[in-house]
Amino acid sequence: MTDPTTYLSHLELGEPDKTFLDSNELIINMGPQHPATHGVLRVILKLDGEKVLGTECVIGYLHRGVEKIAEHRTYTMFNPYVDRMDYVAAVSNGLGYCEAVEKLLNIEAPPRAKYIRVILTELNRLASHQLWLGTHALDIGAMTPLFYTFRDREEILKIFEKYCGARLTTHSFRIGGCQYETYDGFERDVKKFIDFVPPKIDEYEELLTTNRIWLERTKNVGKISVADCKALGVTGPVLRASGVKWDLRKAQPYAAYSDFDFEIPTGQNGDTYDRYMVRMEEMRQSLRILRQAVERIPEGPIMAKVPKVMKPPVGEVYHSIEAPKGELGYFIVSDGSTQPYRVRVRPPSFVNLQALDIMVRGALVADVIAVIGTLDIVLGEVDR
Amino acid sequence: MPEETKSPAPPPGGEPAQKPPAAAAEKPVPPAKLAGPVPTPWESPLVTKLKRQYGSGVREANTYLGQDYLVLDPSITNEILQVLRDEDEFDYCVDITAVHYPKQEKQLELVWILYSFARNQRLRVKTTIADGESFPSSVPIWATANWLEREVFDMFGIKFDDHPDMKRILLPDGWKGHPLRKDYGIIQQDQEWVKINLGIESGQ
Numbered sequence: 001m002t003d004p005t006t007y008l009s010h011l012e013l014g015e016p017d018k019t020f021l022d023s024n025e026l027i028i029n030m031g032p033q034h035p036a037t038h039g040v041l042r043v044i045l046k047l048d049g050e051k052v053l054g055t056e057c058v059i060g061y062l063h064r065g066v067e068k069i070a071e072h073r074t075y076t077m078f079n080p081y082v083d084r085m086d087y088v089a090a091v092s093n094g095l096g097y098c099e100a101v102e103k104l105l106n107i108e109a110p111p112r113a114k115y116i117r118v119i120l121t122e123l124n125r126l127a128s129h130q131l132w133l134g135t136h137a138l139d140i141g142a143m144t145p146l147f148y149t150f151r152d153r154e155e156i157l158k159i160f161e162k163y164c165g166a167r168l169t170t171h172s173f174r175i176g177g178c179q180y181e182t183y184d185g186f187e188r189d190v191k192k193f194i195d196f197v198p199p200k201i202d203e204y205e206e207l208l209t210t211n212r213i214w215l216e217r218t219k220n221v222g223k224i225s226v227a228d229c230k231a232l233g234v235t236g237p238v239l240r241a242s243g244v245k246w247d248l249r250k251a252q253p254y255a256a257y258s259d260f261d262f263e264i265p266t267g268q269n270g271d272t273y274d275r276y277m278v279r280m281e282e283m284r285q286s287l288r289i290l291r292q293a294v295e296r297i298p299e300g301p302i303m304a305k306v307p308k309v310m311k312p313p314v315g316e317v318y319h320s321i322e323a324p325k326g327e328l329g330y331f332i333v334s335d336g337s338t339q340p341y342r343v344r345v346r347p348p349s350f351v352n353l354q355a356l357d358i359m360v361r362g363a364l365v366a367d368v369i370a371v372i373g374t375l376d377i378v379l380g381e382v383d384r
Numbered sequence: 385m386p387e388e389t390k391s392p393a394p395p396p397g398g399e400p401a402q403k404p405p406a407a408a409a410e411k412p413v414p415p416a417k418l419a420g421p422v423p424t425p426w427e428s429p430l431v432t433k434l435k436r437q438y439g440s441g442v443r444e445a446n447t448y449l450g451q452d453y454l455v456l457d458p459s460i461t462n463e464i465l466q467v468l469r470d471e472d473e474f475d476y477c478v479d480i481t482a483v484h485y486p487k488q489e490k491q492l493e494l495v496w497i498l499y500s501f502a503r504n505q506r507l508r509v510k511t512t513i514a515d516g517e518s519f520p521s522s523v524p525i526w527a528t529a530n531w532l533e534r535e536v537f538d539m540f541g542i543k544f545d546d547h548p549d550m551k552r553i554l555l556p557d558g559w560k561g562h563p564l565r566k567d568y569g570i571i572q573q574d575q576e577w578v579k580i581n582l583g584i585e586s587g588q
Binding site: 059060063065067068069071072103104106228230231232233234244246251252313315316317318320327329331333341342344346350351354383384 | 475479497556568
């Protein structure tokens with residue numbers, strides 16, 4: 001039995017002034033309007049000088065009641081809403097939702113649709129990691145990577161825009177497949193992108209990997225052990241950087257992922273630097289998947305036979321995918337009507353954010369910024 | 385069953401689709417629909433072990449669409465969760481959530497989604513509790529239960545005993561009502577809270 005106080009996520013707040021005068025302890029607020037919190041996250045920090053004694057996260061500023069909305073929309077109508085959760089990786093959200101409903105309906109997307117899904121999802125994973133890298137480096141004090149990553153991310157957004165007209169919240173998948181056939185030159189654009197981006201990733205690495213300031217700010221910062229990761233349900237690159245070779249794309253393949261060769265990068269120390277290295281390598285592995293997918297993309301229909309009015313049989317299903325931030329799951333309960341009885345979203349950011357406290361306890365205030373960045377949270381998904 | 389709790393307006397296109405099966409009632413269209421997947425009994429050493437140990441406390445052990453789930457008696461659920469983690473390697477608690485069935489005697493269904501890294505296996509554990517009843521917290525079993533249970537409390541009003549920090553997580557502390565319950569309307573809100581804290585008549 002774990003001692004429940006090991007992962008205490010709340011602070012016993014006394015009178016701050018009194019505490020301050022008595023023992024030099026200080027309680028300060030970070031956020032909710034703080035550029036380094038990546039949205040509207042409020043963290044209450046209990047400090048002893050520069051040292052963090054404990055934190056408490058206050059979330060919910062972006063709560064829109066997505067799960068409640070789902071119960072009042074049809075399965076199809078709810079589809080665009082999921083894009084607004086993790087808005088920097090909207091394609092992954094859509095993939096998870098569509099596959100969950102397909103499972104409930106007991107249908108399967110045709111092979112071509114699955115390949116298009118993999119291509120767009122991996123492009124989005126790259127875009128998400130690039131945005132993460134840019135903002136994370138900016139938080140730590142390196143401004144250049146932001147310009148580099150946004151410049152290259154633009155190429156991905158252009159492909160999305162050409163494919164479906166939207167750049168960020170793409171709503172690119174439908175239940176049963178994809179709505180749009182690829183545009184003329186889609187393969188060419190993706191191939192061009194695959195050739196264009198590897199030198200750029202090397203360029204980011206040149207800026208940071210051996211940069212002394214970067215090393216000082218990230219090595220041994222925000223360490224988390226495998227045991228803590230598992231206890232706290234932390235997934236995605238954070239778990240992998242601690243040394244667990246676990247990726248849902250391999251463990252329980254979905255879409256067409258079982259067709260492709262790729263590695264799961266892992267780290268050993270579980271610190272901010274390892275998480276950076278894991279994500280950098282993940283970008284390269286995404287490119288590997290993209291190259292295979294775009295070369296082998298099969299011909300055929302892009303939509304399965306789906307009833308116009310979807311009435312999944314009574315039952316429930318849980319389906320999860322490897323989103324750029326970790327395990328993104330949908331638990332859907334159907335009562336046999338056109339609207340879901342209950343949709344539960346298992347957001348990776350929400351669960352990963354819980355680990356913030358144990359990662360920063362005993363560290364410096366500046367490290368809190370680095371750790372929030374390295375957790376790669378999106379508040380739209382934390383608050384839903 | 386929850387038909388009337390849904391929004392009154394039927395979704396566009398709902399009518400035409402219902403007509404064909406109704407018009408051709410004699411044709412085997414509705415049975416074909418019912419021939420979809422059904423839960424089948426889930427046989428595994430784990431189920432045998434739990435059934436031997438807890439007898440009828442294990443109410444159901446089924447597989448639906450390839451996904452295994454257990455329905456347990458609430459009195460033994462917490463104990464079994466502990467056993468699942470300690471003896472059966474379900475070391476990762478993916479999610480804790482609830483579903484509200486206002487027409488059932490025991491209105492609230494609690495759901496744990498578990499995963500075992502060693503076995504690469506997923507498992508859902510479910511139990512039902514009456515409205516207003518509390519349930520033992522799973523925080524001592526999986527630390528991740530902390531926020532997940534707070535969210536269940538926030539959305540459904542289920543209190544977890546011995547939780548280290550049982551308070552709302554997404555909604556503000558003073559809010560009245562638990563939005564994911566079926567008796568909470570989609571545009572309903574705590575008007576008083578909105579007036580006092582936001583200084584506006586209504587948030588709509």
